[in-house]
Amino acid sequence: MAGYKVYTVSTSTWGDRQLVDAKAAPWKRTFNESAGGLQATFKLSDPKVAAVARAGALTPVERCLVVEHDGVVLYAGIIWEDDYDDDARTLTVSHEDIWSLLALRLVAADRTGAIPAWKQTYSGLEYDTIVKRLMQLATTGAGRTLPIQYEADYSGGRSRTYYGYNLDTAIDAITEIANLPGGPDVDLRPEWATASSTLQWTLRTGNMNPDSKTIEVVVSADHAAVKGIKRKRSARERSTRIMGVGEGSGKDIKVRASTDPGPFELERIEQAKNVKNLTDLQDFADGKQYTRNMNITQYSMDLNILSPVIGNLWTLKPGAYLRWYTSGNPVIADGWKQHKIIEYSGDTASNWIHLELQ
Template sequence: MAWNVWVVNTHNGVRRQKLPVSAFPWDRVLNVSGSGSVTIQLRDKVVSQLQYMDLTTPLKRTVVLSWDKKAVYGGIIWAREYDRDAGTMTLTVADIWSMLAARLALDRGATNIAASLLTWSGLTLASLCAKVVQAGFTLPSNDWLLPIVYPATATAGASRTLYGYDFPVVADVLDEIMSTQGGPDVDFVPQWSEGNDPTFQWVMRAGALKDGAWEWNLAAEKSGVTGLKWKQDASKVTTSAVGRGEGSEKNVIHKRVQADGLGYALERVVSSNLKKVAEVEAHTRGHLATYQTPTEQWGFGIQANGHVPVTDLRLGGSVRLWSSADPVIPDGLHVHRLIQYSGDLGLSVKLGIQPVGGA
């Protein structure tokens, strides 16, 4: 088992060339973009025979890192830098979230975009997220395509209206929905399709992402865990939040939400473009639920080929750690969610986890 890198067409995921690289630090993060960097040695005998200027074209090409023939990270090329003295080409890459920040959720068939609107109702918040992404990839031309596999639509009581005059950015709308009380998590899993000539695709997951459960015993002689770190951060703590929506001066839509009895008080404004008081309140309550206590984050390393291989990891999954006789971590079982994992071309993979219910 080993790492390998393929270059694919960004718009359809078709494989173009296997690419030898000397470094590829990468990062997968729940609900936000994960970045990467690829170093290519242009004096390498294999690389020198390739059409590397075409293979590294920004935006048109995506690099896919695989372990044991399973995709682990996909990064759209956004920049490249040639170093003549070093004989290297360095690519700056980022996953599909970077593209969502450059797409608008609009009715592209409207004559007057500013006067148009998109409305969905009777759906789950997770399905609303999928609809928003789809709106950003509606087809004026094939240039707008990306190989996204969408989840099935589920019904419930959630609704959203996007107004053209707000020119809503897909990533911003997703962030607002995810931040709402009871809001979903969103992940785009890099994956090869089935078949003899697989293509690359982004498989969208949305909802209460809980796939996967993995366990390590920190007290074991060979725990498989290295470099464990624990951090508690109160810089974003909020106990009284004023949600601010659309409007100006005394007519601004707003809602105050408060949590008492915590032994401290910190007040913040939670801004959005929402136009209904109920939506502003839900968005504000979601922020308060996340940040009313200090953020707690853990990090540790595992081996890509360990008893939990890197290809088994799923963002949002359950990480169970057993502790004993540690000077900081209490004895017993600690249950967390996987919110981040990262690595390079070596065997070490770093996990970022948070307690269930934490930020």
């Protein structure tokens, strides 16, 4: 569709930008975790596409696929697999965002057989900066560098100790902090570096919408801009008791419980193997219970990417708000509602962007 372009860049330099014409290239963005695996299809019956593929622009691991719209990067993901169909003359590549690479990075300066003895303590910082330190630890060293832009350090009263014998990945360590009470949301936003045509990411922590970006739509009036409104309520993840399990084993294992009332008992176990302080473990259990003490209501809808409702795509990001008005709906209450955008996705073959709201 108009405005979309698909590129690949080298994972060695994050440059060598190559324009590739995709038959279809779905994309997805979220925060705090990977948005999941995706696939893009290329028609090699087109001589230009075939030439780009033969030149190595779609090689697994060596290339990263980038989707942009009007110069704004919407998605970037490492190509992990390709699948060629000779009869159809198509090449399908499987790719996933940068979180998939962090799942394969240990947070340890010593990554040899001596790793069990390695230990690192961060103290006197906010959780945001501990996440930053973990990211730096996971992306430092030969063959490990990623072009990430960071926020300033924030001092505070938080501390964390990491032990090599736990063999934590960057995903393990960052997710554990994000799930703590007061833990920050974490986003890795892909973008073009302003001084070059190379790809980079900006690590965003804490407030995902510091500029208070709000998209506003009147559902009954803006039929050209919005469609496909859905609501889902779920109690699948609800609990009335969380048992937080920390360091140790057998009778020496550290456990703390957090409870809330409910129609009946719903008990869950949550692991925090790096936590040995009982106060921190109680905070962990309380935080988990806080997010599970009620039913989850999610809304979703599609917005037209060309609609003035969205405006500048640079301001669309996980954590932005959608303010929307409905009336006369048999299930959804009349009036204005405001929800956080927790995920958005699209396809280069369509002008519609799908929003997940909470």
